[in-house]
Amino acid sequence: MDSRNAPPDHSPISPEKLVALYRDLQRYVEWTPQDEQNLVSCRPLIEPHFVELVDDFYRQLEKHEPARRVITGGETQVERLKLTLIDWLHEIFRGDYDEDFICRRWRVGWRHVQIGLDQAYYNTALARLRFGITESLSDAWEGTAKELGAMLISINRLLDLDLAIIDHAYYTEFIDRHERAQRLANIGQIAGGVAHELRNPLNVVKTSIYYLLNARSPTPEKTLEHHQRIERQVNACDRTISAISDFAKVGTPETKQIKLNQLVENALASEPIPDACEVDFQRGADVSIEGDERQLEIVLGNLIRNGVEAMPQGGTLSIVVDLDQQRPMVRISDQGEGISKDVMQRISEPLFSTKARGIGLGLAMVKSILDRHQAELIVSSQQGAGSTFEVVFPVEL
Amino acid sequence: MKRILVVDDEPDICSNLADILLDFGYRVDTCTSPEEAVKRVEAVPYEMALIDFRMPTMDGVELYRLIKKARPSTEALLVTAFAEQETEAQAKSVGFRLIIPKPVDIPHLLDAIGPTNS
Numbered sequence: 378m379d380s381r382n383a384p385p386d387h388s389p390i391s392p393e394k395l396v397a398l399y400r401d402l403q404r405y406v407e408w409t410p411q412d413e414q415n416l417v418s419c420r421p422l423i424e425p426h427f428v429e430l431v432d433d434f435y436r437q438l439e440k441h442e443p444a445r446r447v448i449t450g451g452e453t454q455v456e457r458l459k460l461t462l463i464d465w466l467h468e469i470f471r472g473d474y475d476e477d478f479i480c481r482r483w484r485v486g487w488r489h490v491q492i493g494l495d496q497a498y499y500n501t502a503l504a505r506l507r508f509g510i511t512e513s514l515s516d517a518w519e520g521t522a523k524e525l526g527a528m529l530i531s532i533n534r535l536l537d538l539d540l541a542i543i544d545h546a547y548y549t550e551f552i553d554r555h556e557r558a559q560r561l562a563n564i565g566q567i568a569g570g571v572a573h574e575l576r577n578p579l580n581v582v583k584t585s586i587y588y589l590l591n592a593r594s595p596t597p598e599k600t601l602e603h604h605q606r607i608e609r610q611v612n613a614c615d616r617t618i619s620a621i622s623d624f625a626k627v628g629t630p631e632t633k634q635i636k637l638n639q640l641v642e643n644a645l646a647s648e649p650i651p652d653a654c655e656v657d658f659q660r661g662a663d664v665s666i667e668g669d670e671r672q673l674e675i676v677l678g679n680l681i682r683n684g685v686e687a688m689p690q691g692g693t694l695s696i697v698v699d700l701d702q703q704r705p706m707v708r709i710s711d712q713g714e715g716i717s718k719d720v721m722q723r724i725s726e727p728l729f730s731t732k733a734r735g736i737g738l739g740l741a742m743v744k745s746i747l748d749r750h751q752a753e754l755i756v757s758s759q760q761g762a763g764s765t766f767e768v769v770f771p772v773e774l
Numbered sequence: 775m776k777r778i779l780v781v782d783d784e785p786d787i788c789s790n791l792a793d794i795l796l797d798f799g800y801r802v803d804t805c806t807s808p809e810e811a812v813k814r815v816e817a818v819p820y821e822m823a824l825i826d827f828r829m830p831t832m833d834g835v836e837l838y839r840l841i842k843k844a845r846p847s848t849e850a851l852l853v854t855a856f857a858e859q860e861t862e863a864q865a866k867s868v869g870f871r872l873i874i875p876k877p878v879d880i881p882h883l884l885d886a887i888g889p890t891n892s
Contacts, residue, residue: 576855583877
């Protein structure tokens, strides 16, 4: 195919996909070779009206400010656009709806998005053209009304397909723009969180190195301390990077039977609990679940850590394993300050955090893993009294 | 001798700045919580405070407001890993002498603190 007809390079759709879509839509409207033939046979009747149809089209457009303002090239541009529109009318009555035709139509849609024409105006403008074609053909028709009806159905089928392709271009552009904006917003958030989580340990490393190189009277003990700090903080950097890459690669769960009580115990064993906090773990019914052990340990680990961090002054973290209407569940409750309404709404949003430390991936990761296990996270909180996080698994089969 | 208070929720940073500043001949105290810092300032006339911006219970700007209330003569530098424009504007309005980015460049910090004698 002619490369000039391809959708623009940055468009997320390939000509092959576009053609596949078009063919599928043709099947949907039950497009047949007869339709193609109908369009071709209408051509001699409708062709003499092309100029007047196109003039009417642009006259109407001129009357509407939102549509008119996308034409910035004045009279010359309008004349050029009229020729393009006449070309298109020739094309639609030619009966050859190949890859070139489809890609050209898609590019027309894309171009309209770029110049900022509201989709509603595109649709109404095409509707006006449709009426004009219908009227001109009806006036010129010398056959039976039934035959005319069949012709009009074929024309409308083609115009509807055309509109679907144009709509698709609008939609693609919308998604594209939305995703770009989202990516930029996320990059901003990540930059803040990552800057904090890496520059703090780097700050320790850099100042320790300064001390080691420049201190006027370093004792051997001090020198050792600084080496240890450097090691500790390099590990902290590494943990941050692991957290980000773990989040990025939470994969499909590799499931096996896991005993829920044991899972909680394993998670508890790998989470450091500060002296001020006490853990009250009530082992419940001996239930098993289907799940990915490593991923679910991350879930419980995060919930335990959050619970503990919610109680900087100390308190009891209670963990209960139970069955809730046949569904295995783990309930983790803290005695912290609770979660405000505003925060509750954003709690599992990636990169949202109320903590001075951390980049806000914990609960987002919890949610993402639980979704993959068809498990639910139910959060309830009472300000001043504490919060409860319940992980509820699907019914055991 | 100039007395300096370092406030940062990361204990290693507190120790490092203390080690370095002591080595250069300043008198240094450290706190890992803003609340403790306010109490310190009430008790001791520090000439200068080095304050971290992002801390769990209160940010550095808020802390400096409280410090100034307790002892208006205390000068301060804000030390931060990530300064958004908004933070910079807040820091200026509350009277921080300077914002020092992390990781801290020690010669730059020493310049900002000034000579050891007050």
